[in-house]
Amino acid sequence: MSVLTRDTxxxxxxxxxxxxxxxxxxxxxxxxxxxxxxxxLLFIAPQLVGSVLxxxxxxxxxxxxxxxxxxxxxxxxxxxxxxxxxAMAGDPNLPSVLWVTALFSVGLVAxxxxxxxxxxxxxxxxxxxxxxFRTLFFSPVVVSLVAWTIVWGFLLQDNGGVNGLLGTLxxxxxxxxxxxTTALLSVIVVQVVxxxxxxxxxxLAALQGVPAELYEAxxxxxxxxxxxxxRITVPLISPTILLTSIITVVGSLQVFAQxxxxxxxxxxxxxxxxxxxxxxxxxxxxxxxxxxxxxxxLFLIVLALTVVQWRMRRRWVFHEx
Amino acid sequence: MNSRLSARAKVGLYGVLCLxxxxxxxxTWWMVTSSxxxxxxxxxxxxxxxxxxxxxxxxxxxxxxxxxxQQYVNSAYIAAVVTVGTLAVSALAGYAFAxxxxxxxxxxxxVVLVGLLIPSEVTIVPLFRMFHSxxxxxxxxxxxxxxxxxxxxxxxxxxxxxxxxxLPGELEEAARVDGLGRFATFWRxxxxxxxxxxGAVAIFTFLxxxxxxxxxxxxxxxxxxxTLPQALTQFVDAYGGPxxxxxxxxxxxTAIPVLVIFVIAQRQFIEGLAHTGLKG
Numbered sequence: 181m182s183v184l185t186r187d188t189x190x191x192x193x194x195x196x197x198x199x200x201x202x203x204x205x206x207x208x209x210x211x212x213x214x215x216x217x218x219x220x221l222l223f224i225a226p227q228l229v230g231s232v233l234x235x236x237x238x239x240x241x242x243x244x245x246x247x248x249x250x251x252x253x254x255x256x257x258x259x260x261x262x263x264x265x266x267a268m269a270g271d272p273n274l275p276s277v278l279w280v281t282a283l284f285s286v287g288l289v290a291x292x293x294x295x296x297x298x299x300x301x302x303x304x305x306x307x308x309x310x311x312x313f314r315t316l317f318f319s320p321v322v323v324s325l326v327a328w329t330i331v332w333g334f335l336l337q338d339n340g341g342v343n344g345l346l347g348t349l350x351x352x353x354x355x356x357x358x359x360x361t362t363a364l365l366s367v368i369v370v371q372v373v374x375x376x377x378x379x380x381x382x383x384l385a386a387l388q389g390v391p392a393e394l395y396e397a398x399x400x401x402x403x404x405x406x407x408x409x410x411r412i413t414v415p416l417i418s419p420t421i422l423l424t425s426i427i428t429v430v431g432s433l434q435v436f437a438q439x440x441x442x443x444x445x446x447x448x449x450x451x452x453x454x455x456x457x458x459x460x461x462x463x464x465x466x467x468x469x470x471x472x473x474x475x476x477x478l479f480l481i482v483l484a485l486t487v488v489q490w491r492m493r494r495r496w497v498f499h500e501x
Numbered sequence: 502m503n504s505r506l507s508a509r510a511k512v513g514l515y516g517v518l519c520l521x522x523x524x525x526x527x528x529t530w531w532m533v534t535s536s537x538x539x540x541x542x543x544x545x546x547x548x549x550x551x552x553x554x555x556x557x558x559x560x561x562x563x564x565x566x567x568x569x570x571q572q573y574v575n576s577a578y579i580a581a582v583v584t585v586g587t588l589a590v591s592a593l594a595g596y597a598f599a600x601x602x603x604x605x606x607x608x609x610x611x612v613v614l615v616g617l618l619i620p621s622e623v624t625i626v627p628l629f630r631m632f633h634s635x636x637x638x639x640x641x642x643x644x645x646x647x648x649x650x651x652x653x654x655x656x657x658x659x660x661x662x663x664x665x666x667x668l669p670g671e672l673e674e675a676a677r678v679d680g681l682g683r684f685a686t687f688w689r690x691x692x693x694x695x696x697x698x699x700g701a702v703a704i705f706t707f708l709x710x711x712x713x714x715x716x717x718x719x720x721x722x723x724x725x726x727x728t729l730p731q732a733l734t735q736f737v738d739a740y741g742g743p744x745x746x747x748x749x750x751x752x753x754x755t756a757i758p759v760l761v762i763f764v765i766a767q768r769q770f771i772e773g774l775a776h777t778g779l780k781g
Contacts, residue, residue, distance in 0.1 A: 186652040190533040219683035220603030227594035227613055227658055229648020234628065235616045241627035285664075287733060289753050299521065307514060315767045316522045322770070323529065325754035326730035331532040334745055337544070344548035345518045359564055374523045378774070384774040434620045437714035441734060455622045462626050480622060 224236055235255070239479070241446060247266035252466055264473040273449065273457070281453040283430040291381060292372045292428050293421070300383035301378065301409070314384070318377035325374065329441040332370045333357070334443075362449035363443050371438055379424045387413065388418035422493050429485055433478065454478050529756065536560070536749040543745055559746035560754070567732050568725045569751065571671035576729040579644050586649035587657050587706045588699055595661025596687050600673070610662075622715065624652070629719055638739040643720045644713065644728070652710055657702045664698035665691060699775040711759065729755045 216247045246264050268274060299317055303310045319469060335341040336356040343353035390413060398408045414421070436455045439445060444459065444480045445452035452460075458478065462471025505513070530550075535543055537555040564570050597603075598610050632643045648654060668691065676686045692699075717731040724735070734753060736747040763770055 192600075216601050216683065217603045220597045220601040223597030223601065223687075224613070226590045226592045226650060228609060229653065230646075231613045231616055231652075231655065232754070234647050234651030235619060235624065235655075238624035238627035238631070239615075239619060241626060241630070245630075269605065273667075286720060287534075300725055302514065302521075305514060305747060307511060309508065311767075312517050313522060315764065316525050318771055319529070319760060319763065320768070322526055322708060322759050324730060324733075324752070324759065326733045327532070327756040329534070330733055330743075330748050330752050331528045333743070334535070334749065335528060339544045339546065341527070341535075344546055345527075347555060348547050350712075353728045357660055369524075373528075377525075379777045381771050385588060430618075430620065434622060437624065439729065440718075444554070453619070456620060458730065459625075459715070468626055474625050475626060475682065479619065479623045482623075483618060486618060 185282055187394070232263060239271055242472050242475045243481070245469055246476050248469050248472075250468040252468065260469065264469050265471060268473050269290065273452075276449050277452055277454055277457045280364065280449070280451065281433070282452050284368060284451075285436070287364075287368045287428065288371060288432040289425065289428050291368060292376050293425060296376050296424065297378035297383055297421075298388055299380045301413075303380070303384055304387045314381075317380055320374045321377045323374070326389075326439050326441060328374050329370060329438045330359055332366075333442050350365075363447060364449050367435070367438055367442055370442065371432075371435055374438075379428065382420055382424055383417065386417040390416045412449060422489065426486060426489050429489065430482055433482055433485075523681070528634060529620060532749050536753045538746070542747050550679065560749040562744075563736070563751045563754070566747065567727075567735055567745050567751075569708050569732060569754075571725050572716060572729055572732040574712060574726050575641065576598060579641055580663060580707050582645055583648045583710040584703050584706045586623060586645070587654045588703060590649055590654050591657035591661045592695065592699065593687070594658045595663075596665050598658070598662045599665035599668075600670075600687075600691070601683065608641075613658060614654055617659065618651035619652055621647075621758060625715065625719055627661050632720065636722055640720075641726065644710075644716055647736070648706070648710055648713075649714070653706070657706060659701055661695070661698055666696055689757060696775055699767060704770055708759075769773055 191304075233367045233444050237425060239446060247259060248257055249263070302326045303314055303317075318337075325330065338355040338358070342356065348354040354362050356362045394412050403411065414425055433453075434455060435453065437461065439451055439453060439456045440459075443451040454474065458471055458474040461474060524689075534550070534552050536559055537557065538549075538552045539554060539556060541560075542549070594613070598613075600604065628643065628647060632638055635642075637643060672690050672694075673686050677692045681689070706738070712730060713728065714730045717728045719730065721727055724732075725761070727735070733748060733751050736744045736751060738744055
C-alpha cells in the first residue's frame with residue numbers, strides 16, 4: 181500500500197489518501213480507474229465495516245446463539261442443538277403472542293395508512309391555514325417517544341383526561357389500559373397519532389405531483405369525487421403507498437417503548453407483541469438462547485413480509501420509478 | 502380536486518380538521534398544564550383546561566429525585582455526536598455508491614442494505630454480548646457506535662445516495678478537469694449542494710437517537726449514565742406507582758425544547774423529509 185503515500189500533496193480540505201492532486205488522466209499504473217477503486221472503497225469503508233460488525237455478524241450470531249443455552253449468572257454457554265426451536269414450537273405463550281402481534285400490526289398499518297391518506301387529502305385542498313394544520317398533525321413526530329407515551333398513559337387512566345373529556349360530554353369511558361381489547365386499541369391509537377404525520381407528509385408530496393388536468397378531465401366525464409379518488413389518485417400515488425406500507429409494516433413489528441411504558445404487555449398477555457416477549461425472555465428472565473431464537477423468528481417474519489409486499493408491487497403499483 | 506370550494510364546504514372542512522387535531526394537540530397541552538397543577542387537581546373532574554393556580558414544585562423535585570441535568574446532558578451530547586457521525590459516514594458512503602465507479606460496488610451496496618431489513622430488536626442479544634465482552638456495558642459507547650456505523654445509518658446512506666444520484670454531474674466533471682481529487686470534489690462541490698438532504702438526515706438521526714429506549718435500558722444501569730427516555734420512567738413512588746406531576750414535568754422538559762425548534766423551523770423539517778430521498 182505504499183502507493184497511498186505517493187500523492188500526498190497537502191491541499192487545504194483535501195484528504196491525502198485518494199490521490200488528491202494527481203493530474204487527471206495520468207498514464208502509468210496509477211490510473212484514474214485505480215484511483216477511483218481506492219477512493220470508492222475508502223469512502224464506503226466506515227459504513228461497510230460498521231455493517232459487517234454491527235449488522236451481519238450479530239445476525240449470524242443470533243442464529244448461532246439460538247443453538248445454545250447461555251446463562252449469564254453462571255457464565256455458561258453450551259450447545260443444545262435445536263432444543264430452543266423445539267421449546268419455541270411447544271411454547272404455550274407463543275400462539276397468543278403471534279396473534280396479538282398480527283392484530284396489532286394489521287390494526288396499526290390499516291389505521292395509520294388510512295388516516296395519513298385522509299389527512300393528506302384534506303390538507304391538499306385549496307384552503308387557508310393548511311400549513312398550520314400540517315404543523316399540528318406533524319408535531320407528535322418530534323415529541324420524545326417516551327414523553328408522549330407517559331402523557332397518554334396519564335390521559336388514559338380511569339380518572340384521566342380522556343375519560344374526563346368524555347365525561348363532560350356525558351359519556352362513561354372504560355378503564356382503557358385495564359381491558360384486553362381497549363388496551364390493545366389504546367396502544368395502536370397512541371402509536372398512530374405519534375407517527376401518522378410522517379406518512380401524511382409523504383402522501384401530501386405525492387398528491388401534489390398528481391396533474392390537475394386529470395381531475396378536470398374526469399370531472400368533465402362526470403366522475404364523482406370518490407371515483408376520481410379511486411381511479412386517479414390511488415393509482416398515481418401507488419408507489420408512495422407501497423413505500424409507506426413497507427416502512428409502516430416493518431415499523432409496526434418494532435413497537436417496544438410504547439408497550440413497555442403503557443401496559444408492560446398486559447393486562448395478562450393481551451398486549452405482549454413479539455418484540456416485547458423477546459425482551460422479557462432475554463433480559464428479564466435471562467433466557468438469552470431462547471431470546472435469540474425468538475429474534476430469528478422476528479427476522480424471518482420481517483423478511484417474509486417485505487418480500488411479499490415487494491412482489492405485490494407488480495400487481496397493483498401503477499407505474500415504477 | 503384543487504377546484505375552488507364553496508363557503509359551506511370550507512366551514513365543514515375546518516370543522517373536520519379541528520376535530521381531527523384534538524388527539525394531536527391535546528396531549529401536549531395536557532402534559533404542560535398538568536405539570537404545573539397542584540397534585541390534588543391533577544385528576545380533578547371536570548378537567549380544567551387552564552390551571553387555576555400554577556406551581557413549579559414538581560419541576561424542582563425532578564432534579565432532586567434523579568441526576569436529571571446530567572441525564573439531559575447525556576441525551577443531548579449522544580444525539581449530537583450520533584448526528585454528526587452519521588452525517589459523515591452516510592455522506593461519504595452515499596456519495597461513493599452514487600458517483601464513483603468501482604469494482605464490487607453493487608455487491609457491497611446490497612451488503613450494506615441488509616441493515617434496512619433488520620429491526621434493532623433482532624440483533625440486541627448478540628450486540629449486548631459483544632459490548633459485554635469489550636467491557637462497554639454501562640457506558641455510552643453502544644448508544645454511539647451502533648447508530649453511527651450500524652443499521653440506523655444505513656437508511657441515511659440510502660437517502661444520501663438517492664440525492665447524489667439525482668445531482669447533475671457537470672459541476673463535478675469541471676472540478677475534476679481542474680485537477681481536484683475525489684475527496685476534494687466531494688468536500689467542496691458535492692457536499693455543499695447536498696445541504697437539503699443533509700438537513701433531512703440530521704433531523705431524523707437526531708430524533709432517532711433522542712427517542713432511543715430499548716438500547717439504553719438494555720445497556721445502561723447507573724442513573725447518572727441514563728438518557729432522558731429511560732430517566733422519565735424512573736419517577737415512581739415506593740409502590741412502583743408513577744408520580745404523575747414529577748413525570749409530566751420531566752416529560753415537558755424533554756419534549757418542549759425540540760417542539761419549539763420544530764415550530765420555528767417547521768417548513769425545513771417537513772419539506773426536507775418529504776422531498777429528499779424518501780421519495781425517490
